[in-house]
Amino acid sequence: MKTVDIIYRYEVGGTPAKPLPSDSNAALLRLNDGNRDFAALLDHVKDESGVIQQIIPVDPRDLGLVSGSAGVPKQRPFAAILGCSDARVPIELIFNEGPNDLFVIRVAGNCLGTEVLGSLKYALEHLGGTLKLIVVLGHSGCGALSTAVDVFLNPGDYLTFAAKHSLRSILDRSLLVVQASANKLISEFGSDIARNPGYRQALIEASIVTNAALAAYSIQQEFVAGELTELRAVYGVYLLETREVWAPRLGNIEGVGLSAVPHDLAGFVDLGNAVVQSDRIRSYLKTGE
Numbered sequence: 001m002k003t004v005d006i007i008y009r010y011e012v013g014g015t016p017a018k019p020l021p022s023d024s025n026a027a028l029l030r031l032n033d034g035n036r037d038f039a040a041l042l043d044h045v046k047d048e049s050g051v052i053q054q055i056i057p058v059d060p061r062d063l064g065l066v067s068g069s070a071g072v073p074k075q076r077p078f079a080a081i082l083g084c085s086d087a088r089v090p091i092e093l094i095f096n097e098g099p100n101d102l103f104v105i106r107v108a109g110n111c112l113g114t115e116v117l118g119s120l121k122y123a124l125e126h127l128g129g130t131l132k133l134i135v136v137l138g139h140s141g142c143g144a145l146s147t148a149v150d151v152f153l154n155p156g157d158y159l160t161f162a163a164k165h166s167l168r169s170i171l172d173r174s175l176l177v178v179q180a181s182a183n184k185l186i187s188e189f190g191s192d193i194a195r196n197p198g199y200r201q202a203l204i205e206a207s208i209v210t211n212a213a214l215a216a217y218s219i220q221q222e223f224v225a226g227e228l229t230e231l232r233a234v235y236g237v238y239l240l241e242t243r244e245v246w247a248p249r250l251g252n253i254e255g256v257g258l259s260a261v262p263h264d265l266a267g268f269v270d271l272g273n274a275v276v277q278s279d280r281i282r283s284y285l286k287t288g289e
């Protein structure tokens, strides 16, 4: 088995490591490229022996390491990312980014609560000079969505949350997405699909995508639409299995990389179709073509 070194390299007095993306497209490209490199680095790690190295250059200014400066770096992230608290999804690492690159908010199920919206509003109002993109990142096997699916499938379990207001608030936000995802699976495969042994897992994974897309849509509507800004919201799902970001979409149902947010209801219908037609969701149901 190989040894893998992922190294943050600061060169004091050197030139800035990476230029900031000039617009949302450049920011999106940088995150997608960074994730692809991270995933590729570990792809063949079990195949051979030896050492592979990934060096992430870091601008010395981001740690106050430039002589003659006041020493306190100015905050200048190019993307704000709302992700899940899940310990298996370290946001900077999976996008090959370092300090001062990303404004990260992590909360179970990447739910849009009041404090999350407040944090995003702060970022937009104070970091607008460099901030180009808002990302909602779900992940496969998310515990928050898994719990919501289990309650959806066995509504009596909701009673166990009667005295747990804080957990219930996360659950309540997710149930609508689970309901919509269940409707989509049944309209695609028929009502018997609910008896398929892989139905629960397919419903969890379909709900995770839709949950991220809906949160990104809400952010787009609340903060971006109608504003004279180049900022935009995108979404994706980090796959623990392959370490890639996944976002199936119309015309690219196996979609790798972050995706633009659906514009309207028709866009969500297209997204729902892409999700249930993707090989990944079908693989749980074993209903391949």
Ligand SMILES: [Zn+2]
Binding pocket: 084, 085, 086, 108, 109, 110, 139, 141, 142, 143, 144
């Ligand atoms: Zn999670």
